Amino acid sequence: MFITCADSRIQPAAITGAEPGSLFELRTAGNVIPAFSPHSASSEMATIEFAVVQLRVAEIVVCGHSHCGAVNALHSGRPALDHLPTMLRWLATHAPFRTGTPTDGLRAEGKEHVVAQLRALQDYPFVRDRLDAGDLRVHGWFYDIESGDVSAFAADRFQPL
Secondary structure, rough: OEEEEEEOOHHHHHHHHOOOOOOOOEEEEEHHOOOOOOOOOOOOHHHHHHHHHHHHHHHHHHEEEEEOOHHHHHHHHHHHHHOOOOHHHHHHHHHHOOOOOOOOHHHHHHHHHHHHHHHHHHHHHHHHHHHOOOOEEEEEEOOOOOOOOOEEOOOOOOEOO
């Protein structure tokens, strides 16, 4: 399973070299994975559940990217989204707004965002059960749009793939 941003500059098959039909993809604004809530439903939670429980995917990649509009909005603050009320509600519900001077290309912020989404994913009970059983692996990747470089989160930092 490949969870990534809805941004069309992200091409999972090109990044992974996967053949058509071999990746189960979930695209969401800012690759946001909502916190697990047993008494609510979202298309993201349903898609992850289907992939993990029904399809029994062996690996999940959460892939963020440089110059992400959702990450930019999270760091620009709520007023930057006044003209996008639905997006504002989505991000305010599922990701924390931050302040500070963004880095060039939002690379540091985008990587931090990937790690936060990994934590959210690992809180899903059916994901946690499969992780604990050792039959599911979860990866955090970051795609740099300018260079095409991909880095993976391991040992508490991103390293080139």
